[in-house]
Amino acid sequence: MKLKDLSLLLGLSQTTVSRALNDYPEVNEATRKRVKAAALAHNYRPNPRAKSLATGRSMAIGHVIPISTKHEIVNPVFADFIAGAGEVYSRNSHDMLLSMVPDVEEELTYRDLAAKASVDGVIVHGPKPNDSRISLLQSLGLPFVVHGRASDGDTGYSWVDVNNRRSFERAANFLMDLGHRRIALINGLEFMDFAQRRKDGFLDAFSQRGLSPDPALMVAGEMTEEFGYRSAHRMLAGTNPPTAFTVSSMIMAIGVRRAIGDAGKKMGRDVSVVIHDDALSYLPNGADIPIFTATKSSVHLAGQLCAQALLDIIQSGDTTPQHTLLESELTVGESTGPAPKGAS
Amino acid sequence: MKLKDLSLLLGLSQTTVSRALNDYPEVNEATRKRVKAAALAHNYRPNPRAKSLATGRSMAIGHVIPISTKHEIVNPVFADFIAGAGEVYSRNSHDMLLSMVPDVEEELTYRDLAAKASVDGVIVHGPKPNDSRISLLQSLGLPFVVHGRASDGDTGYSWVDVNNRRSFERAANFLMDLGHRRIALINGLEFMDFAQRRKDGFLDAFSQRGLSPDPALMVAGEMTEEFGYRSAHRMLAGTNPPTAFTVSSMIMAIGVRRAIGDAGKKMGRDVSVVIHDDALSYLPNGADIPIFTATKSSVHLAGQLCAQALLDIIQSGDTTPQHTLLESELTVGESTGPAPKGAS
DNA sequence: GTTTCATTTCAAAGCGCTTTAAAAAAAGTT
DNA sequence: AACTTTTTTTAAAGCGCTTTGAAATGAAAC
Numbered sequence: 001m002k003l004k005d006l007s008l009l010l011g012l013s014q015t016t017v018s019r020a021l022n023d024y025p026e027v028n029e030a031t032r033k034r035v036k037a038a039a040l041a042h043n044y045r046p047n048p049r050a051k052s053l054a055t056g057r058s059m060a061i062g063h064v065i066p067i068s069t070k071h072e073i074v075n076p077v078f079a080d081f082i083a084g085a086g087e088v089y090s091r092n093s094h095d096m097l098l099s100m101v102p103d104v105e106e107e108l109t110y111r112d113l114a115a116k117a118s119v120d121g122v123i124v125h126g127p128k129p130n131d132s133r134i135s136l137l138q139s140l141g142l143p144f145v146v147h148g149r150a151s152d153g154d155t156g157y158s159w160v161d162v163n164n165r166r167s168f169e170r171a172a173n174f175l176m177d178l179g180h181r182r183i184a185l186i187n188g189l190e191f192m193d194f195a196q197r198r199k200d201g202f203l204d205a206f207s208q209r210g211l212s213p214d215p216a217l218m219v220a221g222e223m224t225e226e227f228g229y230r231s232a233h234r235m236l237a238g239t240n241p242p243t244a245f246t247v248s249s250m251i252m253a254i255g256v257r258r259a260i261g262d263a264g265k266k267m268g269r270d271v272s273v274v275i276h277d278d279a280l281s282y283l284p285n286g287a288d289i290p291i292f293t294a295t296k297s298s299v300h301l302a303g304q305l306c307a308q309a310l311l312d313i314i315q316s317g318d319t320t321p322q323h324t325l326l327e328s329e330l331t332v333g334e335s336t337g338p339a340p341k342g343a344s
Numbered sequence: 345m346k347l348k349d350l351s352l353l354l355g356l357s358q359t360t361v362s363r364a365l366n367d368y369p370e371v372n373e374a375t376r377k378r379v380k381a382a383a384l385a386h387n388y389r390p391n392p393r394a395k396s397l398a399t400g401r402s403m404a405i406g407h408v409i410p411i412s413t414k415h416e417i418v419n420p421v422f423a424d425f426i427a428g429a430g431e432v433y434s435r436n437s438h439d440m441l442l443s444m445v446p447d448v449e450e451e452l453t454y455r456d457l458a459a460k461a462s463v464d465g466v467i468v469h470g471p472k473p474n475d476s477r478i479s480l481l482q483s484l485g486l487p488f489v490v491h492g493r494a495s496d497g498d499t500g501y502s503w504v505d506v507n508n509r510r511s512f513e514r515a516a517n518f519l520m521d522l523g524h525r526r527i528a529l530i531n532g533l534e535f536m537d538f539a540q541r542r543k544d545g546f547l548d549a550f551s552q553r554g555l556s557p558d559p560a561l562m563v564a565g566e567m568t569e570e571f572g573y574r575s576a577h578r579m580l581a582g583t584n585p586p587t588a589f590t591v592s593s594m595i596m597a598i599g600v601r602r603a604i605g606d607a608g609k610k611m612g613r614d615v616s617v618v619i620h621d622d623a624l625s626y627l628p629n630g631a632d633i634p635i636f637t638a639t640k641s642s643v644h645l646a647g648q649l650c651a652q653a654l655l656d657i658i659q660s661g662d663t664t665p666q667h668t669l670l671e672s673e674l675t676v677g678e679s680t681g682p683a684p685k686g687a688s
Numbered sequence: 689g690t691t692t693c694a695t696t697t698c699a700a701a702g703c704g705c706t707t708t709a710a711a712a713a714a715a716g717t718t
Numbered sequence: 719a720a721c722t723t724t725t726t727t728t729a730a731a732g733c734g735c736t737t738t739g740a741a742a743t744g745a746a747a748c
Binding site for chain 3: 356357358359360363370371372375394396397398399400
């Protein structure tokens, strides 16, 4: 059933039928009713590609995920983010086009998407300081929203981000209020913008008290359980082990917890841990009482917000940048307690 | 730069240019060279939607992910699978269309995809016994490959699956060989096909020795850390606790490990654990020596295989079902050891 | 030097929709 | 009743590509 068939069937022109279905004002209300009823009855669905060709709009949003030619891991946060964004697209009858491309081809992919208008906009994932994608997309004129920010500037484009700096400042301060001073930071790779900001926040907390952290207790690496374990294991085995950890993700924290256990210590009593919790659906932070004390911010929600912001921009054509800074919620769980007596 | 421009530029007809670029035989080799060089020089990229409208093929593959109207979690396996599939699409210049739809609209989504040929084929995720999507897709004539199988029949369609039954049979047998008899099964929800098969394999191992497992030690639930923890915690606190666990995922096993620690026991010495490891990139099973003894099968690879199988089917037009049964690899880690003396 | 046949090129139609510009119908004015 | 204005409908062009059927070209055959 195509438009032509439907119009023949109704004894109307394609023009009128098309307009009736797309809610153009210049069509008689009675006619519109009739057309819509017929469309429904005959289960008519416009061909999106024909529509797209005619309008120049694709009704699709692109997500370009670079596949590192190196070993880099698939971002575990990805699934929940995408799910959030996808819900919004779905509700607004947009498609989501996912491109997994080798990182060297990333720029080319964006150029193609823009040149052929395969998508009406894109979401930029995992921004790095001075991210070249941002200027590229600006020059291409392709609407986009960044999940996160690029440290060098956050005014010229739209983004949705968590206040990572403040989160880690609060985390560190919370531990200091409990008497901890030897606090470790187990962070994600610091060429990622969010990791950089978390480190800054961590440092802020120290400098606010005229202190400075032990550089030996600050590490950054891939956000795996394994890295969390190794880092914590090494630190705990040192001569002057930390009494507390701030950890950049639940998954790394699981490794930290394992290391604490292996060291014969008890989390929350001997060693405190504060994590940043992305509220991943498959890694709930305990059911009733939180396992970890955490600064929590749902990445699923971030996905929804990014998607909605992008659709708004596309719809309105308004290019003034929109910024959404989410504040994380500090929830106290069982993983923190006062610093053990006698610890430096 | 569109086809018309290019043809004008070359002093050729659109027909010839189009044919030259698409490697039709009826074009002079010299002309083809000239055309291709010009296309490259002017960075010509055919508009996919126009192409698609003309050919009827979309060069896109659909993945329909139902969003449960209930609380169901986002599948953590999803990201790695998608990444694997995406790589293959990308290499074959196909797009991936991801639809997150409320589960009640799932069928409608498939109908739409088929009716409008928005995609050339789809991957079916998470099949359930008697999965209605399979017959629906068959009747729609939309090519598809299932990741997993539907228990009621696995001959009439193409699938890529892990030998789940055999994996859990081996896991249980491995534990029995170590002297364990009170072995628990912590499984995913058993309306999922894979979970059903794992249970079957688990039972097989027992019946092979004329034994049967304690039903109290067999649970199924959402595959979260939390569920693993609770289940193990409860069992270990019982009067006749298990000496070993078989666990359906790394994430649940992390919960099991926590419960073992909380119970003051040591994994690998007091309590053994065998898991199924999907080889998720962000949850490596240890670096040098595996933490968990595991039946391992990469879901990333499964994604690649599904994608490739589907592209092959689409390309060849051959509808005879293809089956790929992956055998998992049993790797012995530190989480297993002989059954403690005196345990029943 | 025609005729035949294979090779190469082209004009035009078509994919299914939107949209411009114009026509037809209905409603208001004098 | 004749004219103007507004409302409603339509024919046709266009989006950028492929493909059909026909035409031009060149080589081979007579």
